[in-house]
Amino acid sequence: MTASTSLADAATSVGNRVGRYFSVVGMIPALFLVLWGAVLIASDAWRGHPNLPRLGRSLSGWTLSSYAGALLWILLASLIVGLVLNPLQFGMTRLLEGYWGSSGPARLVLRWRISRHRRHLDLLLQRQETLRERQATGLDELLRKLYSQDPKTWDDRTREIHRRSMFDSEDGAKFSGLRAADDALFGIIRSLPVMARTMPTRLGNVLRAAEDRVGKQYGLDVIATAQHFSLVAEQRHLDHLRDARQQFDLTVRLCVVFLIATAMACGCLATDGWWLLAALIPYALSWLTYRACVGAAADYMAVMATVIDLNRFKLYESLHVELPRNSVEERWNNEKLMKLLDQQRKPTVRYKHPTIDTPATPPGTP
Structure with a gap:
């Protein structure tokens, strides 16, 4: 058995253990x-200007x-x-998400970023x-x-009915652009938390808004009950949730890895003139994956x-x-249940x- 075969077997064994x-x-x-x-190492970027011919010679001299x-x-x-x-x-x-600690510098950055997002929400x-x-x-x-x-x-109800009828008419078509813009703004504002709960990053705001909204129509707190649902929910629902979480985790890790790669490039190419622009490659990828991360977070919370x-x-x-008889009783019961799960x-x-x-309610029964 060769050394390379041993390495392959070891990597395969560990990969099988850690799973998909x-x-x-x-x-x-x-x-x-x-x-x-x-x-970066093969091109000698860490010692001076990147030597691409040397990198090419190194690769061309390799055998199978x-x-x-x-x-x-x-x-x-x-x-x-x-x-x-x-x-x-x-x-x-x-x-x-924007949890950066409570030190003096962190508070300054948090205040700056939160103020920026609050101004953006106010503008919207x-x-x-x-x-x-x-x-x-x-x-x-x-x-x-x-x-x-x-x-x-007219009274409010009559005026609203006539406005809706007029908008659906041919004359009201001129306002379709305003309605489309309003609908787009509604979706954006819905993905943001209320002013007092604003986070310093876009990802943090999307997750915070979902945390404040998901389950609230039943009086449930998604943070307090997430682990409980992971133990009682139907397996196919959990599989769907796990896929969404895996997509979210992948985009988070890719974003951080691209930022690390950007820092590596800046450290190696800081004194190499125009070569420093190569750091824009991983930085652009980090920006793209961060935007994907925000979308994956919204999808994950929707599945949740x-x-x-x-x-x-x-x-x-x-x-x-006891199972509630109606939605009002459900919210009333869950108000106390959430306090109990909060260890009060x-x-x-x-x-x-x-x-x-008494047969148990099958998982997935709404």
Whole structure:
């Protein structure tokens, strides 16, 4: 048995143990980081100007066995880097969310970033109000000409019905652009938290808005119940949730790895003139993956909302809580249940233990 075969067997064995999640989320970012570092080292970028001819000569002088050996070493190095980065996943996510500590410099940066996002939200709200006022004013003007009456003299319900009817008419088509812009703004504003809960990053705001919204129609706190749902939900729902989480984790790790690669390039090429522009390659990739990360986070929380919708009664039964008769009673019960799950001692919850002949609610029953 050769050394290269032993390395391959070892890498395969470890890969089989860590599973599919690590093979995707761990190996792909680690492989890029190892290859990027190998290119910087092989081109002598860490000692001076990158020597591309030297890099080309090194690659052209390799034999098939050399390529196989190098590939195995790269895979082994990627495995090691991936294993090192794996326990840092939570910290990387928190970093991109905007949890940067409570030190003096951190507070200054947090205040600057949060103020910027709050101003952006205020601008969006003002723009939305302006669009709706322009649309309402234009429709009222058409209604005034049609009925020879001032729509402001009508009650709110009647005026809204006539506005909707006028918008659906041929004359109201001129306001379709305003309506489309309003709908787009509504989607953006919905993905942001309220002003008092603003985070310093776009990812943090998307997750914070979802945390404040998901499950609230039932009185459930998604943070307090996430682990509980992972134990009681139907397996196919959990598989769907796991796929969404894996996509989110992959984009987070890729973003951080590209930032690390940017720092490596800046460190090696800082004194090499125009070569420093090569650092823009991983930086651009980090920007793209960050935008993808924001989208993946929204998708993950949307899947989480669906899991809660379909499995909340199974959660109640698992906690031996009486099933609610209607949505009002459900919110009232969950208000106390959430306090209890938050480890508060004062809330009082009435339990209902199932009898032996009572069948359990199947997971996924809404």
